[in-house]
Amino acid sequence: MSTVPSTHPARDAGVTPGAGSATVTGSQTARPGKAAGAVYDAIVIGGGLHGLSAAMHLAREGARVVIVEKHWAGRHASGATAAGVRTLNRDRRELDLSLEAMDMWHAMEALVGDDCGFHANSQICVAESPAALEKLQGRVNGLRADGYTHEEIIDTAELRRLLPDLSHHCLGASIARRDGAADPHRALRAFRQSALQAGVELIEHCGVTAIERQGQDWRVIGEGGRSWTAPAVVNAAGAWSARIAALVGDDIPLAAKSSMMMVTERLRPFIKPVVAIMGRSLSFKQSDQGTLVIGGGLQGIPDLDKETSTARMRVLAKGAHAATDLFPSVTNIRIVRVWAGLEAKTDDLLPVVGPSPNAPGVFHAFGFSGHGFELVPVVGATMADLVLRGSTSRAIQNLTAERLMAQAPGAAQVAKPPADPTVF
Structure with missing residues (x-):
């Protein structure tokens, strides 16, 4: 598979294995052992399943992670999904990710301590x-x-x-x-609990209002003036992800599904x-x-x-x-x-997974267009690759944001592979 590099791996000598105890809060309350206002290694915007998965994978590798969620974890698409676990009729551009995710679903209990109600009944x-x-x-x-x-x-x-x-x-x-379906509420509980147990801090009932560059870091500002600083930001804000992307200069066309x-x-x-x-x-x-x-x-x-x-x-x-x-x-x-439910939909019905083309250290995971539930474990692992190692060996080269963004005058156009006509 091709390697997709990021522009700002967050891992440095300060990211060491081992996680602290978790804090769930509606305000900026520090994790035990960390001073209030201290920086993080990664800030995840959005507390749905993809945000929880990314945060969990990051924290399990020793990163200090905070999730900032406008409402509560799983409020929108993750709480309204039909929870299909499907490789059948997947678009070829996301098929390798989907097949790896399926292997992870068949070992889900080992990953998050619960099989999430997954039945592989085809x-x-x-x-x-x-x-x-x-x-x-x-x-x-x-x-x-x-x-x-x-x-x-x-x-x-x-x-x-x-x-x-x-x-x-x-x-x-x-x-x-090997396909099937799962229980979305069990999945939410399991990924949420696993993230917290890994040391993730979860801030609920706090929307993001601005993102500012501070040297090599990003400062994410929430409602009421609360803020968090980190070299890496994961945008997993679901149907509102284009608005978050715009805060860092990425103009990504995005519609909404209901x-x-x-x-x-x-x-x-x-x-x-x-x-x-x-x-x-x-x-x-x-x-x-x-x-x-x-x-x-x-x-x-x-x-x-x-x-x-x-x-x-x-x-x-x-x-x-x-x-x-x-x-x-x-x-x-x-x-x-x-x-x-409410979910983001891209023009080609494929997700946006990968680094921002304009904002070093910002990574996108959104736009799953009605078929993102099965991809939750593998996209979270991919975000950890990008944030901590600066690249991933997973096949996301056709899923990055550039394919959807307007090209600058005279810029070379990115060729778009033909859609699979049998996708439903």
């Missing part, structure tokens, strides 16, 4: 037409040619064995057997895999409690200024219709609640 993408099946087969053939074996095509017999309640009009599917979910009444257990339909917005799975969780990119109305998402009932109805097309047996069940 993810399946169903084809309803010969054209859809041909497209899935073409993707699998292409993956095989490049040495990837995690996806396969299954015929109707195997499909019926895995999904006996599936409608008989379905012709086949692609499957990633992905909606539906939950039904409890039913008898009848489905283990997570199911999607090629060409339609649907993600369908059954929880441990027996409820069905139905989503798949159904979009509500986001408002970043008000920090709200508004559900759109007609769009939800389309998702419910797709679910009953696939599983006629659920036609008359009741939907008991719906919700929507």
Whole structure:
């Protein structure tokens, strides 16, 4: 893999292995043994799963880390995710990261002391037409040619064995057997607790208002005039990450997603895999409690200024219709609640992972566009690479911010690899 260098590794002689005890606070309270106002090795902006993961990985290598979170850890996207753990149909530009993340999910208990409710019951993408099946087969053939074996095509017999309640009009599917889903709330608790145990300081209920350069360091200023200083800043502010990036001179185009979910009444257990339909917005799975969780990119109305998402009932109805097309047996069940979260979306639906092109020592981890949950452990480890070692061997060369930013007049244009047409 290619190496992507950063411009300001924070590691120096002052970063030594070993972490102190943790402090969770709504104000600038120092960790025991550290004077108030002392500098850190890294400041993480955003207390969602990606911020928690980055902070945990950094602190486990001896870095002094503080997270600054406007509300509370997991307030937005991380608390509203469907928690799919998916390599299936991943864009090729993030596939290597995704496959490494999948290995980490299969060892999640060793990483954070909890398996986070992860069940590797597979993810399946169903084809309803010969054209859809041909497209899935073409993707699998292409993956095989490049040495990837995690996806396969299954015929109707195997499909019926895995999904006996599936409608008989379905012709086949692609499957990633190591994929599955997890419990987002258990994941939040586990990553939060692991970060605190590693010595991370968590500042909640404090938004960031400014970021200033101070020599070789960055001073992050929060509401009420509180501030923290470090040579490295990790921007993991989710849907608001473009606003944080702008504070250090990075103009990164970013839109917002408001992905909606539906939950039904409890039913008898009848489905283990997570199911999607090629060409339609649907993600369908059954929880441990027996409820069905139905989503798949159904979009509500986001408002970043008000920090709200508004559900759109007609769009939800389309998702419910797709679910009953696939599983006629659920036609008359009741939907008991719906919700929507707020998340960042990039133009190419790929995350921004890597160093700032304009601000030495600033690193971005945002824009996951509805599929960032599975990447949480590996992106956190990548942030630790960049901050502490100045580079990473992980394949992020197609995920850095430059691909989205406006080019200066006369500057060479960065070639963008073609999007995978089978991504859903």
